[in-house]
Amino acid sequence: MAIKKVGSQTVKFANPPSIISSGTIVGPKEGQGPLKDYFDMILTDDTYGEKSWEKAECKMFQDSVNLALKKASLNISDIDYLIGGDLLNQIITSSFAARQFNVPTFGLYGACSTMAEGLSIASMLIDGGFADHIVVTTSSHFSTAERQYRFPLEQGVQRPFTSQWTVTGSGSSLLSSNGTGPYITHVTTGKVVDLGMKDANNMGAAMAPAAADTILTHFNDTGFTIDDYDLIITGDMARVGKSILMELLRKEGMNIENKYKDCGIEIYDESQDVHSGGSGAGCSAVVLNGWLLQQIKSGIYNRVLFIATGALLSPTSTQQGESIPGIAHAVTISNYA
């Protein structure tokens, strides 16, 4: 077994990469939420002056990359790889955004787990000696997701209370082999888990078993205890998924309640009528790269387990009666290397 492997699904970095800068841009609704002061840019119009929501999402993706580069005083030519993904069919947001950047590009699809998937692969590429600088970017957009996955917005379909609200936003992390933290010290890569949930309006429930599996594996692989972390934060379990996840972990003897938050709950106020909470590949990306990294840098949380979760369904799989597989990837972000 390779020397950097810890347990069955976790790797520990010999020279942990640093997140040296980040960029975030969000839509108007996210810009009215409790984390509004932590985002770099807030759109006043979710078309962002473009002719389609898809083009607007693409522009947001580009801007979040550029914001991260600017804050680090780097140019795109300093970047070894751009690693990104989004929720649209054929990840057109990422691919069309990457046209503007003259840089080697890896496209990912992990649904809402993509930010953690990208951070995992990027960290391995840097620690492995293949790159000094990598930008990891994901995005989502309420209006592009809604019409692709569900119904035309004009139809005004009523949303059940278990449903989540896709975050309009894009977040980028700029990772470097040479930095002073926050460091990515461990990653635990998830398996695809499917317990048979079929309700596409209740993705928190579909993703909770995958999140529980990855969290339990992470602690088992590393030997860490809850006390080793100041915060355990999932990507977009939202309220329904959060309680199921806590219950699943409790059954395994693990109580995370006092240290647990979810990006999909943090990003909106309950008054914003988002039902269970936020979701989308952009949700964990903007919360991590906006609010969370600033909390880590200021020492409020010194060591965080960031777990992004994905529901791997498609409208076609749902129409064919399939259940919803979930996946979760965990990344340890710490002020200590």
Place this chain on the structure above:
Amino acid sequence: MAIKKVGSQTVKFANPPSIISSGTIVGPKEGQGPLKDYFDMILTDDTYGEKSWEKAECKMFQDSVNLALKKASLNISDIDYLIGGDLLNQIITSSFAARQFNVPTFGLYGACSTMAEGLSIASMLIDGGFADHIVVTTSSHFSTAERQYRFPLEQGVQRPFTSQWTVTGSGSSLLSSNGTGPYITHVTTGKVVDLGMKDANNMGAAMAPAAADTILTHFNDTGFTIDDYDLIITGDMARVGKSILMELLRKEGMNIENKYKDCGIEIYDESQDVHSGGSGAGCSAVVLNGWLLQQIKSGIYNRVLFIATGALLSPTSTQQGESIPGIAHAVTISNYA
């Protein structure tokens, strides 16, 4: 700059991983083509006994993984990561197939470039010390792709002569840190290139500039010459793309004609009425893991540059008047480490 980086876009492995086994399964049409003797399994019915083509593609993906494992006398528990992708929205083939495997999974989307993207990331993870065994798998299916990207098959739309035929097939490569070759010695990661082609029925033309860019960069980064290779093989340029690619390279002073093949041309006979040739994420996967690896092992080709190319369009991007970005990733496969 990291020590393993060679030039701007290429990495050279310190301990090149080996492709220790492979698995291939193809549909009836591919099983009548010139490479039929090199595939592990040939379906007589492209539904593979399933209720939908999507479920059939998923079963093919699983089978190709299992075939590769079996030939290496390994179990899925010996595998550190499954890395895969396909052409379907939200890569449901890969995600639903991965449910059956209890293994950490990374989902990719690189359209028809995904096999080379997966081999690139897998090789970096192994050489970086994070894994000993990784399976890389991609798939495509004529009938799932046709109805998703183009028209219902029942409609019987006439295909222009520049169009390509999506290969029904899945191919897996099993990479190991400990093998005796064929080795992956170098990878050159492509940039997204878009010269403004808008014809979704002529993807070879859309992908040729990306292929040319990656090939030129590979030779520039490594200092290799054409003489260092016995074969240069692209994934699915097909006939139209092949001539454009050769012309683009000729303009840059590079003549690859005597050493150049394309998987999309090799897989079908001209009499099979596939117009420009084969395409799809499964095309390069089954040709590499079927015919090509056997040619390398038998010493017919000792050193091969394998370039898989992807057209990063979606029906939505085409409807919105966008052009077609392309990407190409190159992998050096050699009998010498």
